[in-house]
Structures are given as structure tokens and as C-alpha cells.
Amino acid sequence: xxxxxxxxxxxxxxxxxxxxxxxxxxxxxxxxxxxxxxxxxxxxxxxxxxxxxxxxxxxxxxxxxxxxxxxxxxxxxxxxxxxxxxxxxxxxxxxxxxxxxxxxxxxxxxxxxxxxxxxxxxxxxxxxxxxxxxxxxxxxxxxxxxxxxxxxxxxxxxxxxxxxxxxxxxxxxxxxxxxxxxxxxxxxxxxxxxxxxxxxxxxxxxxxxxxxxxxxxxxxxxxxxxx
Amino acid sequence: xxxxxxxxxxxxxxxxxxxxxxxxxxxxxxxxxxxxxxxxxxxxxxxxxxxxxxxxxxxxxxxxxxxxxxxxxxxxxxxxxxxxxxxxxxxxxxxxxxxxxxxxxxxxxxxxxxxxxxxxxxxxxxxxxxxxxxxxxxxxxxxxxxxxxxxxxxxxxxxxxxxxxxxxxxxxxxxxxxxxxxxxxxxxxxxxxxxxxxxxxxxxxxxxxxxxxxxxxxxxxxxxxxxxxxx
Numbered sequence: 001x002x003x004x005x006x007x008x009x010x011x012x013x014x015x016x017x018x019x020x021x022x023x024x025x026x027x028x029x030x031x032x033x034x035x036x037x038x039x040x041x042x043x044x045x046x047x048x049x050x051x052x053x054x055x056x057x058x059x060x061x062x063x064x065x066x067x068x069x070x071x072x073x074x075x076x077x078x079x080x081x082x083x084x085x086x087x088x089x090x091x092x093x094x095x096x097x098x099x100x101x102x103x104x105x106x107x108x109x110x111x112x113x114x115x116x117x118x119x120x121x122x123x124x125x126x127x128x129x130x131x132x133x134x135x136x137x138x139x140x141x142x143x144x145x146x147x148x149x150x151x152x153x154x155x156x157x158x159x160x161x162x163x164x165x166x167x168x169x170x171x172x173x174x175x176x177x178x179x180x181x182x183x184x185x186x187x188x189x190x191x192x193x194x195x196x197x198x199x200x201x202x203x204x205x206x207x208x209x210x211x212x213x214x215x216x217x218x219x220x221x222x223x224x225x226x227x
Numbered sequence: 228x229x230x231x232x233x234x235x236x237x238x239x240x241x242x243x244x245x246x247x248x249x250x251x252x253x254x255x256x257x258x259x260x261x262x263x264x265x266x267x268x269x270x271x272x273x274x275x276x277x278x279x280x281x282x283x284x285x286x287x288x289x290x291x292x293x294x295x296x297x298x299x300x301x302x303x304x305x306x307x308x309x310x311x312x313x314x315x316x317x318x319x320x321x322x323x324x325x326x327x328x329x330x331x332x333x334x335x336x337x338x339x340x341x342x343x344x345x346x347x348x349x350x351x352x353x354x355x356x357x358x359x360x361x362x363x364x365x366x367x368x369x370x371x372x373x374x375x376x377x378x379x380x381x382x383x384x385x386x387x388x389x390x391x392x393x394x395x396x397x398x399x400x401x402x403x404x405x406x407x408x409x410x411x412x413x414x415x416x417x418x419x420x421x422x423x424x425x426x427x428x429x430x431x432x433x434x435x436x437x438x439x440x441x442x443x444x445x446x447x448x449x450x451x452x453x454x455x456x457x458x
Contacts, residue, residue: 007376087435221449223447226448
């Protein structure tokens with residue numbers, strides 16, 4: 001498998017070249033074009049895992065739609081193009097046994113040796129304010145992630161605070177807690193920062209330069225109200 | 228069809244995110260330009276609106292309104308900027324036929340015929356895009372644009388494209404609209420319906436889709452408050 005990221009950073013797409021019968025798993029809706037003999041199979045889990053359409057529907061009802069498509073090339077290999085809805089960059093990680101936590105909207109694709117745990121509840125106990133959920137991704141292989149705007153690493157050594165809407169992914173080695181950016185909760189809400197994530201330990205947080213929901217509310221407020 | 232030759236001198240700048248086009252129209256010559264996309268021009272250039280495409284253009288929902296810009300007292304320069312930010316491409320047609328998603332048309336020289344072509348109700352309806360394609364034929368320059376970046380794919384055999392990402396394709400490619408995978412994939416894959424191309428030809432795709440972006444923004448609209456005023 002070979003993955004090229006093209007048209008970075010504004011309207012990035014990933015070109016995936018697959019060998020004969022090789023396969024890749026991508027986020028539902030990410031495929032923009034592919035070879036004619038590519039097979040596609042849809043599920044709510046990584047191939048081989050349990051889970052079914054019902055589990056996916058349940059997630060849809062709670063505003064967390066997440067379906068995965070498994071693409072398998074034909075006997076001559078094939079190509080596949082993946083892209084996102086929002087403008088922005090993409091990155092490619094090679095995992096060799098590490099575990100990362102990824103914001104669901106940033107996941108694009110991964111190779112066969114990677115496990116996706118959709119049930120990661122790390123942030124669940126707290127109201128995060130963002131309508132996102134998180135994926136725990138581990139194993140050996142390639143992972144493609146996307147960002148809204150630019151994507152950049154923030155090395156953490158000690159403590160570091162990142163607004164939850166700007167997180168693309170982070171190393172599972174980092175401890176984290178959702179907290180308020182200032183001294184009081186009143187400040188947190190009046191200051192418009194909402195909730196932030198405080199990381200502790202040593203590792204990398206991949207950040208996106210723009211927060212999708214901030215942009216959404218900015219544009220949305222200029223539109224006519226929904227009836 | 229060639230990429231290395233043009234009838235009028237031109238340059239495309241700002242690629243791939245904010246492409247715009249500058250064309251030098253020789254004295255006495257004319258350029259067809261998508262209505263509303265002229266940004267700048269020098270004073271040698273005169274515009275006239277031409278009725279084109281007959282009644283069908285009212286149905287397309289797209290302005291296949293084409294304006295003609297002529298260089299009258301000497302050569303003239305015109306700057307053309309499409310409505311949405313994105314990529315742009317140029318081909319020189321040599322009696323080739325190329326079909327454009329109707330919003331993709333930017334400009335063409337006079338030897339290029341641009342007509343609306345009814346896609347057929349099923350193809351057009353299911354593709355979720357315009358019911359019409361712009362059929363461009365003849366000899367001359369053709370410029371077209373996308374929302375997002377543009378990719379070019381040489382197809383020999385079968386190729387599958389998400390319907391919303393098609394920008395243009397050459398004659399020689401047949402297409403039909405269908406589903407990917409099984410019925411489970413139809414409803415849950417997020418891919419909806421796709422275009423299955425077959426044959427030999429060239430295909431241009433966009434990496435983003437304006438409709439998908441608009442749908443993404445939609446839930447962020449304010450909710451009308453009870454008893455609030457209409458606006």
C-alpha cells in the first residue's frame with residue numbers, strides 16, 4: 001500500500017495505491033473516486049469485529065454517525081481517492097504498536113493492521129460541549145488523519161492546555177482531563193473558550209489551526225433561522 | 228485535445244485554492260465567459276449578453292448564461308474569477324467533445340460550441356447534481372473550474388466516482404449511476420450513489436463538494452424562536 005497526500009494544505013486528498021487484493025478501511029463518505037473493480041463493504045466496526053448496523057443506528061441517533069467502509073482491490077490492484085468535506089490538511093502516521101486517541105471527525109483511513117475502538121469513553125464522563133466522540137486507534141500500520149485548516153504537532157513535556165475543538169489526535173501515553181481555562185467556570189463561559197483539555201506527561205498532541213464548530217456557528221449565524 | 232497549446236494567450240494564477248484567469252483577447256476577437264465571473268478588464272473590451280441554450284438554461288438552475296467579451300480597438304485583457312474558490316484547468320479542443328458539470332464552465336473561445344445537454348431524468352435526478360451537462364465541442368480554448376482542487380484521471384476500463392465530485396469527462400466515456408457495494412452500503416456507506424464510468428477517456432474530479440459543505444453548515448443555523456418575527 002502506498003498513500004500520497006495531494007493538494008496540501010487547502011483542499012487535501014489522499015491517493016491510496018493498493019496491491020492485488022489489498023484492503024483499507026475508510027471513514028464513511030470519504031471516498032471520492034476509485035478503480036472500477038474495487039469491492040466495498042460497510043460496517044460499524046473494524047473488519048472482523050462484532051457490531052452491526054443497529055449499533056451504528058444507535059450512534060446516529062445520538063448524533064454520532066460513524067460507519068466504516070472496507071475497500072478491497074481486485075486482482076490487479078487498484079487506486080482510491082479519499083477526501084473530507086471541510087477545507088484543510090491531512091497527515092499520515094505509521095503506528096508501530098503505539099496507541100493514539102483521535103477525534104472522530106479527523107479520522108480518514110487506516111490499513112489492515114490497525115484496530116479502531118469506537119467505544120472509547122475517555123471524555124464521556126464530562127460534558128465536552130463539542131459534538132464529537134473519540135476513537136482509540138492502535139496496532140501496526142498506516143493511519144490517515146485530516147484537519148480543519150492546518151495541522152501541527154504540539155509536543156507536551158509536563159503540562160499543556162489545548163482547546164478541545166482544536167484536538168486532532170494525541171498519544172495515549174498522555175494523561176488528560178477536561179477542565180476550565182481560567183479560575184472560575186463563569187470566566188470559562190464568558191471568555192468563550194468553553195472547555196479545554198489539560199494534558200500531562202510526555203507525548204504529542206496534533207492540533208488543527210481552526211475549530212470546526214466555531215466556524216460552523218460563525219457561518220450559521222449569518223443564515224436564516226431554521227423553521 | 229491538448230494542454231500545451233492555446234488559441235489566445237492566457238495565464239491561470241492562484242492555483243489550486245484561489246484560481247483566477249487572465250486572457251489576452253486579440254484585436255477584433257471575442258471570448259465567451261460565464262455570466263457574472265468577469266472581475267477586471269481593460270477599456271478595449273466590450274461586453275454583450277447572448278441568449279444561449281434556449282429555454283433549457285432556465286431549468287438548469289445554473290447560469291449557463293454566457294456573456295461575450297470582444298476586443299474592439301486593439302487587443303484587450305480580461306480577468307475572470309469564478310464564484311467559488313478552487314482550482315482551474317485549460318484544454319485546447321481539436322474537434323473533441325467534453326462534458327462539463329454546468330457550474331464548471333468558465334470561458335471558451337468562439338470556436339467552441341457550448342450547449343446544455345439533458346442528462347435524462349434518472350441520471351440527472353439520482354446524481355443529485357444539475358440535470359444538465361454543458362456539452363463543449365469544436366476547436367479552441369476551454370477553461371473550467373472546481374470548488375476544491377482538481378484531479379485528472381486517465382480512464383481505460385472502469386472507474387467509480389462519487390457523483391458530487393465529477394467536474395468533466397471526455398466523450399468516449401459512458402456512465403451510469405448506481406450504488407456501491409450492497410444495499411447496506413447504499414444506505415450506510417455515506418457514499419450514496421456513484422457514477423460508474425467505462426470506456427477510454429479523461430475524467431476531471433474535484434476534491435471538495437460545495438453541496439456537502441452547505442449541508443455541513445446547515446445544522447449550525449439558528450433555530451427560529453417561538454413567536455419570533457419572520458425575516
